Amino acid sequence: MKMKQISQILAVTALLAISGAAVAASATMDKIKSSGAVTMGVRESSIPMSYTTGDSRFDGYHVEVCRMILNDIKNKLGMSTLRINYQPVTSQNRVPLVQNGTVDIECGTTTNNSNRAKDVGFANTLYVEEVRIAVKANSGINSISQLAGKKIATTTGTTSVQLLRKHEKANGVNFDEVFGKDHADSFLLLESGRADAFVMDGSILAGNIANSKNPKDYKIVGEVLSTEPIAIMVPKNDPEFKAAVNAAIAKIVADGKMPALWDKWFLKPIPPKNIVVGLELSPATKNAWANLNDKPAEDYAQKK
């Protein structure tokens, strides 16, 4: 496959660079230094993690963190200016684009799992996603156990579909699943009463509720169905670059900047429409900040 060949070539070049140069230089950092520019992979509409605020400007929790990281790397390389090019990516192309070097650092909503870790590297986790249940505020539903036999909306092409299936099997219950073709569609199913609940990543639920006509009509309830680390993605065969990114992350966390960042993106009005996502800081995310690590999602599942 082409991708593999490219990554092999990259690997070889990286190895040559490492063995050839007297100092252990990183291919990505060399490129950044010689070109004076870096390419950041961003998402179009992953509010509030990474999204466009219009006019090809991008912002969000992860995007701001990445700008801090790149600023740190800029200082480390002794550069006076560093141009950041934003490259919008999708769920389908984000891994190949990091693999082939089009994107130097991806700041979106990528789950760190061992399958992807074969192709790309992940920086230390700064956000842990929890799969939750959104219901209408007046429905009286407070737990997944009350959902047996009820209609549950979820989005086609997400891990939540499989999660529900496993839950049905493990607990001997039966859900009547309805599938939205995207998150907005799934939320519409809940809004129009075609579904009693919407099971999805907490930030997506919060974002959709914040964007709805009447956010007070909905609430996020119940136990956490699954936890997944969402991490910044970097090229795989460049440990020096990953180390530099992790060092910058450690510095940001040590400076105590994370709680303010969380407030800014998850609890306060955010551009461009001044909506409030309203997602409280979870213990899992707090724990990730306290013990910086790049464990894949599989390790989170075993903990439970």
Add this chain to the structure above:
Amino acid sequence: MALDLGVFCKSTLDGEVVDHCFSSLFGLGQNADPSYLDWLMTAWGWTLAVAGLGLTIALIVGTVMGTLRTLPDTGRGSRMLVRFATAWVELFRNIPVLVQVFLWYHVIPAFIVPLKLLPSYWLVSIALGFYTSARIAEQVRAGIQSLPSGQRAAATALGLTTTQTYRYIILPMALRIVIPPLTSESMNAVKNSSVAFAVSVPELTLFAMQAQEETSHGVEIYLAVTALYALSAFGVNRVMALIEKRSRIPGFIVSNDAAAH
């Protein structure tokens, strides 16, 4: 790249290889948890069910509407019917099929509340059926209008009523003429049934989108789905070819086969 078809033998719950991969297809073994192959077959069943119901609705409604559009002007009643059928065709062929599916699923039940109780399978089949019926109606009208005007005149001269004229003279000829374009339309119904994924019918397209995410084997999944769509459409094609052959009246309509003899 190498294809890993073993993905179809894996369980949809834990990703382990199941005990009865192919034998469960023929009822010889029962898997504890369904494999991706089992799921693929269920999804294919949904595709065929949507296409089948949609096509049935389309053929019945389309034939009626196409016939109504050709009614002779015999008074106010017939003019109303012609106008109604024309409006039907224009309405349903001027809106994209995916939009129609959403209309039937989200918009119309908001006004006609009992429709909310109807499963999405029925709603999407109605949407697909009405959309296809507009196209079939035009083909039926073309078939009827391609007949020499002498046929209708002769029927009238024999003293047949309008209903009798259509029943015994015009439709038997016209419907035979339009079998080839109807074949295309029927095959389209199979392919268009993929829009059902948008309203939560667990058919092949929904399977493809979900299973490729779960297994990371998009190429194998999409190849299998492509093969099943092609097979279904080809099956419809063969059935229609059989109908065309069986219903042929020697000397009336010269088909390619007959011309070759």
